[in-house]
Amino acid sequence: MDPNLIPVLGDDIQILNVRTPERRHFVLYCASKKDKITPNEATVQLITLCDGTHTVGEIVSHFVEISGENPSSIEEHVEQILERLLTNEVITLCEVPTYVEIPEEVELIHPLQQVSIEITDACNLNCVHCYNDYGSKREDELTLEEIYHLIDELKKLGVLIIMLSGGEPLLRPDFFEIAQYVRDNSLGLELFTNGTLVTKNVAKKLKALNILDVSVSLDSPTPEIHDYFRGIKGAWKRTMKGIQNLKTNGIRIKPAVSVSQLNMKEVVPLHEFFFREGFYEYKLQPVFATGRSNPLNTTITPDEFEKAVRDVLILEKKLEKEHPLHEKEKMNCGIGTYSLIVGSNGDVRPCSVFGMEVVVGSIRDQPVKSQ
Numbered sequence: 001m002d003p004n005l006i007p008v009l010g011d012d013i014q015i016l017n018v019r020t021p022e023r024r025h026f027v028l029y030c031a032s033k034k035d036k037i038t039p040n041e042a043t044v045q046l047i048t049l050c051d052g053t054h055t056v057g058e059i060v061s062h063f064v065e066i067s068g069e070n071p072s073s074i075e076e077h078v079e080q081i082l083e084r085l086l087t088n089e090v091i092t093l094c095e096v097p098t099y100v101e102i103p104e105e106v107e108l109i110h111p112l113q114q115v116s117i118e119i120t121d122a123c124n125l126n127c128v129h130c131y132n133d134y135g136s137k138r139e140d141e142l143t144l145e146e147i148y149h150l151i152d153e154l155k156k157l158g159v160l161i162i163m164l165s166g167g168e169p170l171l172r173p174d175f176f177e178i179a180q181y182v183r184d185n186s187l188g189l190e191l192f193t194n195g196t197l198v199t200k201n202v203a204k205k206l207k208a209l210n211i212l213d214v215s216v217s218l219d220s221p222t223p224e225i226h227d228y229f230r231g232i233k234g235a236w237k238r239t240m241k242g243i244q245n246l247k248t249n250g251i252r253i254k255p256a257v258s259v260s261q262l263n264m265k266e267v268v269p270l271h272e273f274f275f276r277e278g279f280y281e282y283k284l285q286p287v288f289a290t291g292r293s294n295p296l297n298t299t300i301t302p303d304e305f306e307k308a309v310r311d312v313l314i315l316e317k318k319l320e321k322e323h324p325l326h327e328k329e330k331m332n333c334g335i336g337t338y339s340l341i342v343g344s345n346g347d348v349r350p351c352s353v354f355g356m357e358v359v360v361g362s363i364r365d366q367p368v369k370s371q
Contacts, residue, residue: 001079003057005093007050008100012186012210013090015044015105016158028090029160031188032210037088043081044105050091052098056082103186106158114339115154115368116163116192119147120172121344125194126231129258129287129298134167140345144174148181150342150363155185157369161212165192167344170202179209188212192256196235198242203249213252215283216243220266221273229262243277255279259308260287260298267308268315284309342368 016027026044028037039047049059060075067074085091122137123130142150151162162182169175170193182189189209195216198206206214216239220226223236230236246253255274259267267284274282286305287298300308341349346363 001056001082003055003060005056005095006052006054006097007056007059007082007085007091008052008094008098009047009050009091009102010089011100013103014155014158014160014186015047015103016160017105018158029188030089031160031183031186032212033089034161034188034212035088037090043085046078046081047085047090048102050085051102052094052100056093106156112154112157112159112340114161114163114190115159116165116339116341117147117150118165118167118341118344119169119175119178120167122171123166123168123194124171124196124232125168125235128229128231128262129260131288137167137171138345142344142346144177146346146364147178150368151178151181151185151187153363153368155187159187161188161190163190163192163215168194168197170197176205179206179211183209190215193217193242194230194235195239195242195246198245200245200248203242203245203251206246207249207251211251213254214246215254215256216246217258218243218255218270219258219260220263221270222266225263225266229258229260247278252281253279255282257282257284258287259284259305260300262298264300264304264308268311271312271315284312340368 010030012031012033014027014029014031016029018025018027026039026041028039028047029035046059046063049062054062056079060071060078063078064071064074082091086093120137120141121132121134123134126135154162164175164179164182166172169191172178179189179191189211190213191206191211192215195218198214198216217230218226218239219229220236226236226239227233243253257263257267257270263270271282274280284305286300286302341351342363343349343359347359348361348363348368349358350360351358
């Protein structure tokens with residue numbers, strides 16, 4: 001490796017120092033790829049020198065000085081680490097100094113990996129099962145500055161991913177300002193939308209942000225059933241148009257299915273539909289008796305939901321012979337483990353399906369760390 005080249009840390013990298021009751025370890029996280037690397041402490045020390053002002057030779061000299069070991073051995077070891085970092089796209093090599101600010105090391109005891117921010121309660125649909133009865137914008141909606149401050153705080157807590165949701169988040173006029181601020185802070189960006197407002201222009205803007213993925217609500221392969229579920233005629237057609245715009249721009253799509261009495265028998269045909277469309281990662285979630293949901297015709301029992309999931313698993317085994325299906329993610333919502341929800345008025349909830357009556361605090365009253 002040329003000793004005159006200058007290693008530069010990628011602008012999408014976070015450095016986390018995780019201290020759990022069991023152990024202490026470091027994590028490098030790439031926000032635009034959702035990649036995690038677990039380096040040793042020596043590698044982290046080397047990375048802190050990759051600020052665009054030190055050559056490879058100078059970095060080798062630094063480690064020779066502090067270790068007192070054989071220079072050729074240190075040089076070989078440093079170059080091996082740099083090669084691995086290059087391969088994993090953690091750093092680049094430049095010929096001229098290019099200063100970048102090394103992110104502060106965030107020390108964590110219990111990592112909070114993802115936070116969903118409901119940036120608005122406004123929604124252009126009228127879903128019969130809506131868990132929080134969304135529709136109109138709240139008068140006490142968080143301001144842009146309050147959301148910026150929240151994002152700053154979440155980064156200091158070591159959060160890796162921010163999901164922007166609602167309501168329908170694309171109805172908020174400053175949506176792209178918020179999304180850009182998330183990315184400017186080297187945080188992973190996700191979006192939860194009903195898909196009806198994803199125009200060609202919106203999809204291009206999302207692609208430019210290097211968004212990790214977009215979750216789109218889709219409850220049936222049959223337009224009439226989906227439209228009834230979503231309360232607006234033509235919703236299915238508009239959602240599918242939005243999905244096509246996302247696909248055209250190469251954006252990862254994760255359909256989200258709300259399983260109820262209305263579409264319980266549609267779950268398997270819907271999975272077959274996903275397979276034909278090339279969606280191998282999706283989320284099934286039962287409809288609960290909260291918000292606008294009517295227990296008599298929307299909610300399902302745990303046994304009914306289990307049957308629907310089992311039916312899908314049987315189908316997946318058949319389809320795996322034709323196509324390797326996605327790696328399954330954690331089945332729970334993250335409650336008490338790695339995620340939480342911040343409502344559009346700043347209220348903090350432990351899980352997305354909990355109604356507004358289950359609030360543990362507000363970011364307007366105290367920091368997230370205290371809740």
